[in-house]
Amino acid sequence: MFHRLKSLVLFGLISLLMVGCSAPTVLKPKGPVAEQQSDLIVYSIIFMLTIVAVIFVLFTVILVKYKDRKENPNYDPKHEGNVLLEIVWTVIPVVIVIALSIPTVSTIYSLEKAPVATAHKEPLVIHATSANWKWIFSYPEEDIETVNYLNIPEDRPILFRLTSADSMAALWIPQLGGQKYNMAGMETKLYLQADHVGTYKGRNANFTGDGFTNQRFEVHALTEEDYAAWVEDTQENAPELTQAEYDLKLMIPGSVDEMTFSNTHLDWVNHVKNASYALEARERLGYINRNPHAKGPVPPLKDPSELEFYTNPESRETETSDSNQGHGGHEDHEDMTQDEDMSHGEGH
């Protein structure tokens, strides 16, 4: 028995040593959100190690002491209960659960708001939309859009409005804070913040199929001046995104490189309000999602310049409003988020 425990401890130490040279990413926070989470994790680890230590020691001692030997004077087959002991090991876990619940609940509530230290600053709103298998980031106030990378100012809360064009994804930038789901036809909000200039890894953490593994992006935290300069530069020099281009490059499943635009797709679609937009775009362009085991040539996509939808804006209007009606079920949700926005504004 000792043998196994020894090996357990040994492997634990080896793993710790290997990672220990540099603490794991989640425990190296670079912003107040991730820091709160990291603190909570460390706090819980201390409790857990204590519990593990108590049980392991008790377990080892009992096994050694009551191993079957010739003389075993302590053997007592009638020993079958002790109310006092049982109360003790019911009450102690209750206390531990309470000790863990209080900071958990307070952190849960605090993560719903902008970090305390920067709460006086107006948060930067970024719409983060996942589409198989890309990230589309829209900055509505700046009227710019980036694909597969993110530039943010440091020391300012970022309010992500998360949604998806198709399958459910999760936006995760471990060093800035935990993840939340992106879901089509819905919006979730996530506050993150970087306190240090630098480049951080972000990715989709929720399985979305074939290209999931490569659905990564980089987050560049810039000083406020650098950020402002970048915004200005982008507004002036980046190309405009058209709906045809958006559908063809971003709505068709696949991976793309980083892109930058001087307008946002919110001009013609908000996936929060229109859950089936991507599916309709694929149908328009003649994209067929095939059985992955199908053989033979893939049918080519249609040329958007030959489709009335893209060339004649009037046909588009009727079509979009139709599809919006189909999603009446989500109207409530929408209203709710708007209400929340107003109260949020009043709070400042």
Added chain:
Amino acid sequence: MNLRWDEFIITGDPLILGAQISIVLASIAIVGGLTYFKKWRWLWTEWITSVDHKRLGIMYILAALLMLFRGGVDALLMRTQLAAPNMELLNSQHYNEIFTTHGTIMIIFMAMPFLIGLINVVVPLQIGARDVAFPFLNNLSFWTFFVGAMLFNISFVIGGSPSAGWTSYMPLATNELSPGPGQNYYLLGLQIAGIGTLMTGINFIVTIFKMRTKGMTLFRMPMFTWTSLITMVIIVFAFPVLTVSLALMTFDRLFGTAFFTLHDGGMPMLWANLFWIWGHPEVYIVILPAFGIFSEIITTFARKTLFGYKAMIASVVLISVLSFLVWVHHFFTMGSGALVNSFFSITTMAIAIPTGVKIFNWLFTLYKGRIRFTVPMLWALAFIPNFVVGGVTGVMLAMAAADYQYHNTYFLVSHFHYVLIAGTVFACFAGLVFWYPKMFGHKLNERIGRWSFWIFVIGFNVCFFPQYFLGLDGMPRRVNTYLPEEGWFSLNALSTVGAFMMGIGFMIFAYNIYYSFRHSKRETSGDCWGTGRTLEWATSSAVPPFYNFAVLPEVKSIDAYWKTKEDGIETQQKKDYKKIHMPNNSALGFLMSVCLGIAGFGLVFHWYWIGLVGGILTLLCMTYRSFQEDDGYYVPVEKIQETEQKASAK
């Protein structure tokens, strides 16, 4: 569905080609062997049509071991793919199919059937019954499970496996995002197997409530029977949710409804909720019987009564109630409000309290005992520290604010493998070794058993412990590869080494079955471990006769058999046998399940006429069964005398 022939049979992948060839060869060998040894009739009358709970239990366990092998090979392929960055053994699609089938098979077709198999063998014996309440239903349950499992398993050579994860989150699993027959296999395979599970649940609730022998009050029932009872209650409450959810998704995929779709106002997250309303209790369906098994083994080899018997029962009941109140912890990141997340955080953490009580009760069962380190005991003891590690990390995951960082990462993967392997898989091995002599009349070799134990348990820790750190370092689950600069190479490589050690441990375990069949001493005593406490050890011979007890035992306390031994009464001495009523064998359970399988296979490919034919045949079988007059038969006293004499002559 318009399929070309070369899409129907998967071609062009060397790994799958190898599997196809080995399937064909194995089938030829099985058919040839059965024909050569003239065993077809034996197979049909003794096994396929049998309604004997012990034989059905053995068939469940055999099927589960087969599935463990399949799921294990999946696991090794995944671990090989992840052993080094930028590995190219499996492409993304193939990897996705493999982790989907690995998860589904291990939970639905391995863990649950393995435990149901052990429950089938042991529970009727433990309560002093001659069979279960509905023996025909028991046979039907087994065959629907088996047919469902086979339907799911053929997917990887015929048509392609599901690839949307074992949770099948919508909208990823819709026709638009997961085209092809793969996802239909998931829906129909689980649906058919699920019917069997639900029937097992009803069957065993009735069995345990109505068929206990004289004196076996509820508070004299062995712990394994108690945990089985509670498990069956959970099944009866949880499985209808799965049945309905699967049916709704099947409608979405086959008939164009919009329950969970992106278009026409479907609600994808409704699926996630429904899935986990079933899925979380399912976790306890596979862990509670394991708790029961460990209780039996620990008391037997520590030679003590279970410490805090009533507290143990209370904890199991409390856990079963809480298991229905925590499903949201599977998606804290869905963006539900702070109040909702706080509520589910606390209910989830609260499960740790009754579970902790159980851990301490087991420790104090060992205290003042005389512990014998047999192989089943080793598995049971290894459970305690490993499960504690899995449990405390579970509490960490329950803290919603921190979970935003662990969710969907290897931290989670490691946690649930620590609880499911250290809990369920160790229990399956422990229980199989422990009751093996009861089923087959000989023990498994102890020395080989130890080898397989140590290699497996060390391998398990080498495999999964590093994954906690990978998770904290930002490695998400379900990625099929990673970049060298992400720095996950060394821990992944270590983890893969551990996985292969587990594979070796399992192979040694399998070899032990063969070796012991050839070389082990045959058991002559029903109480083959010498310290049996419960009624299954009181049956007349090493392998109980089909009627279990020649004379039904009478129970006066918990640990009924231990008590009779203490009092010096030989239970089977009485000779005034009476004729015994037993049920007849029936081929209908098998036939009905095969018809269901045909219907399911047709629906997978949208071949509705096959679905219709299969469905009609199933209904015909049911109609025939409902008009059949079958009152079973009586075993005459002479036959009992003869059987018992043969047993005592050994």
